Each structure stands twice: as C-alpha cells, then as structure tokens.
Amino acid sequence: MTGLLLSNLGTPDQASPRAVRRYLREFLSDGRVLDLNRLGRWALVNLVILPWRTRTSTEAYRKIWSELGSPLLVHSQALALAVQQKLGSGWAVALGMRYQSPSLGSALAQLRAAGADRVVVFPLYPQYAAATTGSTVAEVLRLARRPWAPPSLDFVDSFYDRPSFIRALAAQGEAYVSGQRPDHVLFSFHGLPERHLQRTADADGSDRRCYRTQCYATARALAAEFNLTEAGFSVAFQSRLGRTRWLEPHTDRRLAELAGQGCRRLVVFCPSFVADCLETLEEIGIRGRQQFLAAGGKELVLVPCLNASSVWVDAVVGLAREHADRA
Numbered sequence: 001m002t003g004l005l006l007s008n009l010g011t012p013d014q015a016s017p018r019a020v021r022r023y024l025r026e027f028l029s030d031g032r033v034l035d036l037n038r039l040g041r042w043a044l045v046n047l048v049i050l051p052w053r054t055r056t057s058t059e060a061y062r063k064i065w066s067e068l069g070s071p072l073l074v075h076s077q078a079l080a081l082a083v084q085q086k087l088g089s090g091w092a093v094a095l096g097m098r099y100q101s102p103s104l105g106s107a108l109a110q111l112r113a114a115g116a117d118r119v120v121v122f123p124l125y126p127q128y129a130a131a132t133t134g135s136t137v138a139e140v141l142r143l144a145r146r147p148w149a150p151p152s153l154d155f156v157d158s159f160y161d162r163p164s165f166i167r168a169l170a171a172q173g174e175a176y177v178s179g180q181r182p183d184h185v186l187f188s189f190h191g192l193p194e195r196h197l198q199r200t201a202d203a204d205g206s207d208r209r210c211y212r213t214q215c216y217a218t219a220r221a222l223a224a225e226f227n228l229t230e231a232g233f234s235v236a237f238q239s240r241l242g243r244t245r246w247l248e249p250h251t252d253r254r255l256a257e258l259a260g261q262g263c264r265r266l267v268v269f270c271p272s273f274v275a276d277c278l279e280t281l282e283e284i285g286i287r288g289r290q291q292f293l294a295a296g297g298k299e300l301v302l303v304p305c306l307n308a309s310s311v312w313v314d315a316v317v318g319l320a321r322e323h324a325d326r327a
Helices: 017-028 038-064 071-087 104-113 130-144 163-177 194-204 211-225 251-260 278-294 310-326
Strands: 002-010 091-099 118-123 152-155 184-190 233-238 265-269 299-302
Touching: 002 017, 002 071, 002 104, 002 130, 002 310, 017 038, 017 091, 038 278, 071 091, 071 310, 091 104, 091 130, 104 130, 118 130, 118 310, 130 152, 130 194, 152 310, 163 211, 163 265, 163 310, 184 211, 184 251, 184 278, 194 211, 211 233, 233 251, 233 278, 251 265, 251 278, 265 278, 278 299
Parallel strands: 002 091, 002 118, 118 152, 184 233, 184 265, 265 299
Antiparallel strands: none
16 A cells, blocks of 8 residues: 655644634744744744734634635645545645644554555655655654654645646646736746745755745646736745745835836736635735725736645646656
8 A cells, every 4th residue: 555645835824813823833942944043943932023924914814714624624625635536545644734733643544544555755845845745754754653653654745847737837827928918927836034044945955845936837837828028027035034035036026017018907916825724815815905006006817826726736647647657
C-alpha cells in the first residue's frame, strides 16, 4: 500500500478570537516562519503581533467563512477525496496541515493504520520556500522518526513550472482572461522577507530554490499560455508583515499603480496558492478589489484557485504516481 500525504499550511478551527489566536501562535512560533532567536520570536509573537493581529485576522476570517467552515480546509478535503477516488484502492490518501488540524501527525497515523509502508509527501506549495515547503518537510521527517518502523518517504518537490500545473492554472483562468479581455493580468504571489531568499541560497549553495525566480517562472509560463505580451501582465507580492524588507513590488501598491495608469479591467491570479483561503478571498477579493476601485479602476476579477478542479486532481494524481514509480 502506498500512502499519499497532501499538506497545506493550515487554518483556524473557527472564526473566533480564541481559535485564530491559537493558530497564529503556532504558525508564527515556527522558526522557519519568523527566523529570530527563540526569545526574540516569543516576545514579538506574544507581546506585539498577537495583541493587535488577532482581532483584525478574526474579522477577516469571518468575511470568508462558509457554512462548511474554512474555505482552505473545505477545498483541501475535497481535493483529498477526489484524489483518493482517482488513485483507487492501491493508495491511501490523507490530508495533514502544517499547523492546527488535521495535523501532519494525525495524517501519518491514518496512513500507517491503512497499511502504507511508503508515503509520498506532497506539500501543496508550487514554489519552494523554507517557511512553507521546508517547514513541512522538516516536520514530517521529525514525526516519521517516532514509530519503531518508520515508512519510506518520498517528497514531491516544488512544481512551479511543471506542465500539468501550468495547464491546470490556464484551464482555471481561461474564461477570465480570454473571455473577458482584461486590460491587464496581475500574478500576485505570497510575499517573503528578502533575507529568507538569501538564507535559502546560502544553505543550498545555489539559487535553484530561489522563491522569487520560481514565481517569475510560473508567471511567464502562464502568460505564454494566454499569449500575453510583456506589457500585458506583471508580478507582485502580497501579505507582508512588519518593517523588514519584503519582496517587491507589493501587490497593494501595484493595484493602485495599475489603476493610475489607466487599467480599468484587471484579472488577478494567485499562483502560489492552490486552494482559496484568507490571502486570496479576503486580501485580494475584498480588500484588493476595494483598493483598485478606490484608485480609479472599474473591475477587479479574482481567478479562483485550483481547489478541487478536475484538471488539478489529474495533475496531483500524475505527480504522485510519478514519485511512487520512482521510489
């Protein structure tokens, strides 16, 4: 039996201050997310970030929360179910979030109970970052050492330019780009502190895992699918936190610039997210749209993430089988 562990970042269990605070504390206490010494990280998280960010984050989550719960969890569960159905009885598929529930530990236990003696671990982050893929890999390796007979593990690497991923994105956005003829297409990726890129390069000895380079590669590949000219699309980075230098250009500023340059109809992709979540639905779909309209734009259309679309299910299945055959 082969196991497939699908992993995403995580989400609060409820759109309540207590649940959001618990999620933020676990997330921000990860040394790969806030790369400070332990004492400095504790002070920043508990004395600075949580007191003011818990309320604003809770309000944001409430705007996107559905009757079924967190969109990220709902879409991720739907993906896991569809992938299991597609792979069939020779596989066991489990969903594990890096933070909160369902946890990576519970997902590994589920696969072990199903009889999986080898596991393909699939971090659902197209572009590599130590704070996402790196943290997930490190945690899975830590957890997998606990049983007396740990499973054989194989990790799906960043898939930012894999044809199946690009085709899935193109299929998802076809009606929005080709059908609506926007003035411009913006590819908005999650941001990172600049120092994270340098630390990754120093640790890797090369730039092959450069997050910014991979983001631009994704954008260029997707632009080519739609035959966009260089002037017809651009790249920006969202979700910065604090005063440290983050990747530029910043999405919120780019939205205002585009409106000021005469862009009236804007289509936005978020290609660093495979499932709709707070950063896509609220940050871009609500706040970003408000910023664009306030700056003079007329329409901002957010392309839905891949979620559990059939082309994405096929892509996940293909990548999983590829790694299982290689093991």
